[in-house]
Amino acid sequence: MAVLTKMIGFVSTSDPRRARSFYEGVLGFGFLSEDDYGLVFDANGTKIRVAKGRKDPPAPGTVLGWEVEDIHGAIRALVARGVKFEQWNLPFMKQDPDGVWMPGNGDEVAWFKDPDGNVLSISRHARKPQ
Numbered sequence: 094m095a096v097l098t099k100m101i102g103f104v105s106t107s108d109p110r111r112a113r114s115f116y117e118g119v120l121g122f123g124f125l126s127e128d129d130y131g132l133v134f135d136a137n138g139t140k141i142r143v144a145k146g147r148k149d150p151p152a153p154g155t156v157l158g159w160e161v162e163d164i165h166g167a168i169r170a171l172v173a174r175g176v177k178f179e180q181w182n183l184p185f186m187k188q189d190p191d192g193v194w195m196p197g198n199g200d201e202v203a204w205f206k207d208p209d210g211n212v213l214s215i216s217r218h219a220r221k222p223q
Contacts, residue, residue: 101140102157104211105147106132111208112143119174151210158214164193164201167215171205179204179212 106112109132116134117124123135131144141157161167168178168191178192181204188194192203199219204212 101142102136103142103144104156104207105144106209107147108208109145115208116141116143119176147209151212155204155212155214158216161215161217164203164215164217165191168192168203176205179206
């Protein structure tokens with residue numbers, strides 16, 4: 094019997110109106126509800142709760158990510174909606190002009206931030222032979 098069934102992602106915001114505009118309008122997630130404590134979105138079958146009232150800085154690493162089949166196509170679509178992809182300029186992590194890093198195992202990942210500075214990612218994973 095599975096104990097953990099459906100995942101719910103959590104991020105926080107200091108500006109719920111701006112967060113709703115981003116998660117609903119830019120990323121295209123369905124808005125489900127809002128209460129005094131947060132907003133809830135349907136991220137294509139996974140719920141994301143954006144908690145209201147952030148006062149602390151965002152976490153330093155990736156907090157949410159989505160797997161895509163065509164990373165460059167996804168980047169083009171998101172850039173057309175106003176998303177800016179990060180270029181980290183780290184010597185051990187060379188990214189292509191779109192911001193895609195390939196860690197050497199066939200995977201690809203690119204990062205962007207929401208309006209509160211939460212780091213989000215998209216990735217394409219190499220399929221391993223079975």
